[in-house]
Amino acid sequence: MRLGDLRGRRVLDVGTGTGTLATALAERYACKVWAVEPSPEMLEIARGRVPRGVGLKLGWAEALPFKDRWFERAAMRLVVHLLDPPRAFAELHRVLKPGGILAIATFDPSHFAGFWLNRLFPSLEAIDRARFPEPEPLRRELAAAGFDEVRFERLSHVRELDRPTALSRIRGRHISTFDLLDDEELVAGTERAERELPDRVEVRLEWLLAVADRPGG
Ligand SMILES: C[S@@+](CC[C@H](N)C(=O)[O-])C[C@H]1O[C@@H](n2cnc3c(N)ncnc32)[C@H](O)[C@@H]1O
Incomplete structure (x- = not known):
């Protein structure tokens, strides 16, 4: 994710999960990173992974445990579909300094x-289309919460998974959409994956990427 001009800045990662983005921000951009995550289990994994100096806190985007105007940048990756946007964006506006920038990475329609x-889980597409926000x-x-100048960028990323990795992701229910599928579809899709997945899966x-300015003043 390109946030620009991060060196030495105070940066917040909201919904850090196991700390992947917080780690990349701290290591690549030498900024001062804080991260917030509501799941104690995820936070525990993040504690074992993030570099020293990254501040981790238990908390929700809708009630950020930070003082007003503390951060210069805020980011969240694959979290916006899980939030209550009016409350979360108001909180992000509160904790960002005037002139601060919020970057949201999510999936494009x-x-x-x-x-x-x-192909394996036929309900998945419609469920995700309904959950993820349209631009x-x-x-x-974002405008209703006081952000302006929202810019959108689109990026394509293609990679290959080998069959064992793809199967372990399916068996491990690696995306939260799996929690919204019924058991019958889950079992049928997993069995089909075991039968049909090729050696490599694209x-x-x-x-x-939505980038929004927190106006000055
Ligand atoms: C798909 S994971 C993304 C994790 C991380 N941002 C990444 O890109 O690796 C979504 C994360 O959002 C967290 N989450 C869910 N609801 C949230 C909320 N209301 N406020 C903050 N984080 C939330 C989940 O606990 C989970 O860790």
Whole structure:
């Protein structure tokens, strides 16, 4: 993710999960990173992974445990579909300094049609389309919370998984959409994957990056 001009800045990663983005930010950009995550289990894993100096806190985007105007940059990756946007964006506006920047990485609407698991789990596409925000509603929600100049960028990312990795992701229910599928579909899709997955599986991710300014004043 390109956030620009991060060196030495105070940066917040919201919904850090196991700390992947917080780690990359701290290591690549030498910024001062804090990260917040509501799942104690995820936070525990993050504690074992992030570099020293990254501050980790238990908390929700809708009630950020930080003082007003503390951060110069905030980021969240694959979290915006899990939030209550008005409350979370108001909180992000509160903790960012005037002139601060929020960067949201999520999936572009074009992502869902070609996702590698659709063939195995037929309900998955419609469930995810309904959960992930469209760009224009996202712009309106950010504007309603006081952000302006929302810019969108799109990035494609293609990679290959080998069959054991792909199967272990499916068996490990690696994305939260699995929690929304019924048991019958889960069992049938997993069995089909075991029968049909080739040695290598192409995974295409279509990213939407929304970058919003927290106006001065
Ligand atoms: C798909 S994971 C992404 C994790 C991480 N951002 C990454 O890119 O690796 C979504 C994360 O958002 C967290 N989450 C869910 N609801 C949240 C909320 N209301 N506020 C902050 N984080 C939330 C989940 O616990 C989970 O760790």
